[in-house]
Amino acid sequence: MRKxxxxxxxxxxxxxxxxxxxxxxxxxxxAEDEVIVTVDATGTPMAGKPEAYIWIWANKDAAGGQxxxxxxxxxxxxxxxEAKMTNKGGNIWEYKFTGTVMFGVDPGRLVHLQLLIKTKDxxxxxxxxxxxxxxxxxxxxxxxxxxxDKVGEDDVVxxxxxxxxxxxxxxxxxxxxTVTVKxxxxxxVQIGDVKTWxxxxxxxxxxxxxFIPSITWTIPAGKKAGKFSxxxxxxxxxxxxxxxxxxxTTTEKTIDALK
Amino acid sequence: MRTNLLILIALIITFAGCxxxxxxxxxxxxxxxxxxxxxxxxERVVQSDVNAVxxxxxxxxxxxxxVAPFSEFKLSLKLNDGKPGTFTTNAGASPKIIKLTDGxxxxxxxxxxxxxxxxxxxxxxxxxxGSYNTLSQGKLQLSLIKSLGAKNLIRYxxxxxxx
Numbered sequence: 089m090r091k092x093x094x095x096x097x098x099x100x101x102x103x104x105x106x107x108x109x110x111x112x113x114x115x116x117x118x119a120e121d122e123v124i125v126t127v128d129a130t131g132t133p134m135a136g137k138p139e140a141y142i143w144i145w146a147n148k149d150a151a152g153g154q155x156x157x158x159x160x161x162x163x164x165x166x167x168x169x170e171a172k173m174t175n176k177g178g179n180i181w182e183y184k185f186t187g188t189v190m191f192g193v194d195p196g197r198l199v200h201l202q203l204l205i206k207t208k209d210x211x212x213x214x215x216x217x218x219x220x221x222x223x224x225x226x227x228x229x230x231x232x233x234x235x236x237d238k239v240g241e242d243d244v245v246x247x248x249x250x251x252x253x254x255x256x257x258x259x260x261x262x263x264x265x266t267v268t269v270k271x272x273x274x275x276x277v278q279i280g281d282v283k284t285w286x287x288x289x290x291x292x293x294x295x296x297x298x299f300i301p302s303i304t305w306t307i308p309a310g311k312k313a314g315k316f317s318x319x320x321x322x323x324x325x326x327x328x329x330x331x332x333x334x335x336x337t338t339t340e341k342t343i344d345a346l347k
Numbered sequence: 348m349r350t351n352l353l354i355l356i357a358l359i360i361t362f363a364g365c366x367x368x369x370x371x372x373x374x375x376x377x378x379x380x381x382x383x384x385x386x387x388x389x390e391r392v393v394q395s396d397v398n399a400v401x402x403x404x405x406x407x408x409x410x411x412x413x414v415a416p417f418s419e420f421k422l423s424l425k426l427n428d429g430k431p432g433t434f435t436t437n438a439g440a441s442p443k444i445i446k447l448t449d450g451x452x453x454x455x456x457x458x459x460x461x462x463x464x465x466x467x468x469x470x471x472x473x474x475x476x477g478s479y480n481t482l483s484q485g486k487l488q489l490s491l492i493k494s495l496g497a498k499n500l501i502r503y504x505x506x507x508x509x510x
Binding site: 113114115116117118121223224225226227233235236237238239240242243244246298299300303344345346347 | 392394395396397398399402404405406409411414415442493494495496497498500501
């Protein structure tokens with residue numbers, strides 16, 4: 089039992105040790121935007137290293153396959169000079185790039201990127217980052233769409249349902265009636281009550297509803313809205329012709345701190 | 348020979364018909380700042396997705412006037428010796444599209460203003476002038492850009508009428 093406990097503590101410690109903080113400026117960016125990535129290597133094997141090199145790749149597990157950054161070169165044990173990062177003090181490292189230039193492909197092909205930082209010889213490195221999405225530059229139709237694509241808690245938010253693209257047959261066949269929306273704070277705690285509104289038909293199988301989060305809900309002092317979920321419901325017919333309620337697919341949308 | 352003579356006569360008649368004309372005065376240039384002074388009431392709000400506009404997506408903008416009682420929002424602009432002076436806002440039941448209730452307003456250029464800033468102490472609401480052409484008809488267009496970091500994401504066009 090004691091060994092298991094020690095093992096668990098070691099694993100947690102290892103996880104903490106691997107922690108790295110990655111931020112982008114601007115926070116939201118397309119493949120055509122110049123972006124500065126900042127990595128805080130504190131608590132990672134790269135802490136205290138005199139030099140750092142970026143190792144970056146895009147579209148892992150995405151359609152079309154992974155695309156390596158052109159600054160990676162072919163040898164992980166010998167990073168190219170172009171990949172050298174700028175030290176901003178202590179364990180903070182910075183690198184400026186544009187997606188299309190870094191990956192050498194058309195912007196429409198880039199979905200997301202990941203990166204790590206390393207020594208030139210690869211003797212030390214941070215773990216693979218999570219995936220960071222590029223904002224789309226081509227419109228991709230989807231059944232559930234929020235306008236505008238990025239919203240803040242004080243903005244007018246319009247949720248849209250394009251029925252022809254609905255993921256289930258029941259949703260494709262139902263008569264949309266309502267949209268149900270829940271608001272959550274940054275800690276994923278629901279704010280206020282669930283709101284259900286009648287949807288507006290925009291024609292051509294499109295339905296929508298608009299609201300302003302900070303007016304619809306009272307956001308507690310010191311809290312910020314972090315996301316909302318929404319679901320379009322309707323009525324349909326079962327196999328015997330009886331009217332039934334159709335519960336739609338729930339979709340979530342992040343609320344950003346727009347200024 | 349006869350043809351040439353006819354052409355010569357036609358040319359003489361044509362040039363003889365010419366006389367100097369004086370062009371009418373185009374008048375004084377529009378004083379945009381003077382026209383901006385007054386009490387304004389919001390009558391229309393259009394929201395645009397900056398990224399969607401840039402990349403020509405099918406859904407670029409939306410008239411959101413009916414989403415909330417925006418038309419209750421009032422803006423009063425005063426001049427000080429012919430230059431931008433003080434302002435007050437009264438949101439009523441409207442969303443506070445301008446968070447400041449009073450202060451001073453400034454523009455970047457008195458003759459051709461582009462930026463329009465509302466200032467109270469250290470807080471500044473940065474907006475932009477829309478078309479000048481509608482000012483003389485009692486219409487004021489101001490635009491507000493919302494950003495995430497350095498990236499512009501949402502544009503609001505506010506259309507005011509003079510009251």
